[in-house]
Amino acid sequence: NAFTVGLTGGIGSGKSTVADMFAERGATVIDTDVIAHSLTAPGGAAMPALVAEFGPEFATPDGALDRARMRQLVFADPGARTRLEAILHPRIREATNAAAALATGPYTIFVVPLLVESGDWRERVTRVLAVDTPEALQVQRVMARNSFPEAQVHAIMAAQASRQQRLAVADDVVLNDDGLEALVPQVERLHAFYLSEAQRMAI
Ligand code: ATP
Numbered sequence: 001n002a003f004t005v006g007l008t009g010g011i012g013s014g015k016s017t018v019a020d021m022f023a024e025r026g027a028t029v030i031d032t033d034v035i036a037h038s039l040t041a042p043g044g045a046a047m048p049a050l051v052a053e054f055g056p057e058f059a060t061p062d063g064a065l066d067r068a069r070m071r072q073l074v075f076a077d078p079g080a081r082t083r084l085e086a087i088l089h090p091r092i093r094e095a096t097n098a099a100a101a102l103a104t105g106p107y108t109i110f111v112v113p114l115l116v117e118s119g120d121w122r123e124r125v126t127r128v129l130a131v132d133t134p135e136a137l138q139v140q141r142v143m144a145r146n147s148f149p150e151a152q153v154h155a156i157m158a159a160q161a162s163r164q165q166r167l168a169v170a171d172d173v174v175l176n177d178d179g180l181e182a183l184v185p186q187v188e189r190l191h192a193f194y195l196s197e198a199q200r201m202a203i
Contacts, residue, residue: 003107003198004100005172006124008115009131010160011153012142014176014183018131019111021187027194028105032112035095036088040065045095049087054080075155089119107198116161116169126197129190130170132163134177 007022009015016031023029039046042063051059054073060066074081100108115121115128122128135157142153167173172193174186 002126002201003194004125005107005109005127005129005194006115006121007109007111007129007131008113008166008170009133009176010135010138010163010166011113011156012138012145013131013133014141014174015111015113015131017180018174018176018183018187019109021183022109022191025187025191026105027191028100028103028108030096030099030103030108030110032092032096032110035092035099039088039091039095040067046087046091050084053083053087075159085118107194114160116166122169126201127171127194128169129172129174130166131174131176132167132170133175135163137177 005027007015007019009018019029019031038044040050042060044064047059047063047065050065054070058066058069058073070084074084096110100110109129110121110125112121116130138157139150139153142148142156143150148156172190174183174190176183
């Protein structure tokens, strides 16, 4: 389907939560993080290239990417991040296109954590939807979910776009500053809008 949405937001902002709510209403949801994880799982399609580029010490004994080690490296060395992305991005793009070709929903939502920060996603989607969350809530939720120390959450957030930068790129916004029930009317309004736009584009 021609009508596509790029859903983005900072770490712990609620992207997966919001995406699930659209999926429950019939949208096809393709999560680029899930795709990236499968590419770097044991036997994943990106693993041979990653081991060749960074060395076997970046693979776990079962042949998955050692995420903690790679996270450390790319934080310390921006060049390493570029080399990592050069391997992952084309493969993510290819796998995403393959998944999108099989989409059966009335429209497709791509979950792209770093849509604002990197790459050409802005041009690949019809609309950008940002999940906008106060930083203090992001920190709370990520600490609770991942048991990361607070400093690590702040370091990750500092490397990501700010709320303002994301809002500047977004066509649509879901504000996630309250309980889950506060998301429902926002998702329902946007879903109705996306359905009508998708229908309009299909004519
Ligand atoms: P990441 O990029 O880190 O994968 P995400 O943006 O996909 O995160 P979620 O996983 O959806 O974020 O949400 C982060 C955590 O916060 C989850 O544990 C989720 O259940 C919780 N959460 C999200 N929104 C709310 C909310 N409105 N009320 C309570 N908990 C929430």
